[in-house]
Amino acid sequence: MITLEHVDKKYIEHHALKDVSLDFPKNETTVIIGPSGSGKSTLLRAINLLELPEKGHLKFDDLDIDFSQPISSKQQFQLRRKSGMVFQNWNLFPHLTVLQNITEGPRAVLKQSKTVAENAAKKLLELVGLPDTANRYPNQLSGGQQQRISICRALAMQPEYLLLDEPTSALDPELEIQVLRVLKDLAAQKQSMIVVTHNMEFARLVADRIVFFEDGQAIYNGASKAFFDHPEGRIKAFLEAISLESDEAADSNLS
Template sequence: MIRLEHVDKRFQQHHALKDVSLDFPENQTTVIIGPSGSGKSTLLRAINLLEHPETGHLKFDDLDVDFSKPLTNKVKFAVRRKSGMVFQNWNLFPHLTVLENITEGPRVVLHQSKAKSEQRAQELLKLVGLPDTGKRYPNQLSGGQQQRISICRALAMDPEYILLDEPTSALDPELETQVLRVLKDLAAQHQAMIVVTHNMDFARLVADRIVFFEDGEVLYDGAAKAFFAAPSGRIKQFLEAITLG
């Protein structure tokens, strides 16, 4: 399980995370929602140690990261070995084929053989509906296809958790649906995921838990069904503001 305890992060005059404490259970999908600039992406990046909060702890299985101390490369590697990050703009290596993009991490970091890493890559490509793209380069794929390859690359490292930061924000609706179908399938397989998104239909469909964030603080942390069933106050206002009709 991932646990954040009293995490605090500032960017000059902006207080991005305010004494945040949260648990992220295994085998569940947690969706983080809230208005833009509320601290959602900062929270996700702190879990993957791409941001370094000033205070607080990140506890991940037997790891205990004290943010008040310098982060060593050893600690960063240990955390990132357990958590795969998927960004908004996929970040594939343009000079590598799809197959090479997926197998690079397992071969270099996990020291897998070429045969084993390629077999796993082919299995993942089939999982996301792109079995015949292994020899292509990223610029030969659509945005939705590239994002699905990015998910394959994360899964190839066998992470305990996948962290997704607005994974469909750069895509048009048709391509967004392609990616969300993959995430829905992963959720059904109980792959632990923490997803930052503005897509409420997706959140309703796959989330076990909802964390509602605003101004660096957690306003709701609980079951998804309860969140959507009878919203009130600020949550109701937020949902009405992003829903037509």
């Protein structure tokens, strides 16, 4: 389990995380949602040490990181060995083939042989529906295909947790669905995931738990079904604001 205790992060003009304490259980998909600028991505990046809060603890199995103290390269390696990050933009190496992009990490870090790494990569390509792309280069793929390759690259490192920061925000709706289907399949296989997204349909279908973030704080942390079926107060207002179905006035204005 990943645990955050009293995590606090400030920028010069913005208090991004305010005394945040959360658990992220294994074998579950936790989806973090909320308005823009609420601290969602900062929270996710802190879990992978891409942002460093000033206070608090991050606990992951036997690893305990105190953000108020210097973080060693050994601690960074231990944490990142357990988690794989997928960003908004896929960040594939343009000079490497798809197969090379996926196998570089396992061969360099996990010390896998070329044969073992390539066999595992081909299985991952089958998993995401791209078995014929192994020898292509990133610029020969669509955005949706590249993002699925990014997921393969993260999974190739055999992470305990997959961390995804708005993984479909740069894609058009058709390509977005391709990626979300892969994540839905991973969730069904009980891959531990923490996903920041604006896609409420995906959150409703896939999330075991929802964390609703606003103004640097988690104002809801609980079951997905309760979040969507019985929203109250600010959460109800948020869901209504992003749904045309609940707005008769919007319907009349669009007609």
